[in-house]
Amino acid sequence: MKIMTRVLGVFAVMVMAGLVCAASESSLLVKTIGFDRKVTYEVMTGAEYKEFIKRLKLEERYFSKAVTQASKEWRMDKQNKGVSFPAAHLSARMVSGNPQRFSSQEKAKEQADKYDEAAMKREDRESERNSRSRRAQAQRVKEESAGRASKLVESIIEEMMSKTSDGDADKSDKGDKAVKAGVAVGGTKMGVGDAKVGAAPARN
Secondary structure, three states, X not given: OHHHHHHHHHHHHHHHHHHHHHHHOOEEEEXXXXXXXXXXXXXXXXXXXXXHHHHHHHHHHHHHHHHHHHHHHHHHOHHHOOOOOOHHHOOOOEEOOOOEEEOOHHHHHHHHHHHHHHHHHHHHHHHHHOOOOHHHHHHHHHHHHXXXXXHHHHHHHHHHHHHHXXXXXXXXXXXXXXXXXXXXXXXXXXXXOOOOOOOOOOOO
């Protein structure tokens, strides 16, 4: 009887652990607005979502400078001759609303596919209705320009973030070297610039 009770107890613990793991591994469906202001849906874990939010904050920091640089490169590219840089149609990437939570990645992807399919059908209907409209044709040209410009901005932001990351690593290396070159005082090492002139003595 005791053995059976123990077995049931162990089984209950395993079931609870499985439920906790299942809850922690739930997937999020995130609605994002891209640099070209187009809506997309991405499936992420909770941890990936947190990293994604950090990434968006960094992108926002560099966005203005990236647009300025992209505008200059756009004007220098012969492919864009006669086409204005679509700055007004660009924005920093962002998350729209709260993520939807699903019990599995498959279910989250299924919902994302449904959203994508609905968006494609809506675009097809609008395209058929305005296929001969000059206004619609002009809008398509703007969207194509915004798409190319958004990729340019994204690549510039990537480059800026990469340089910043390398710079931080370089500063860290220099800091380590300074500490190693420090003079040992009372059993501790003081890096260059750590000692303060006229510092008050520590109180016991």
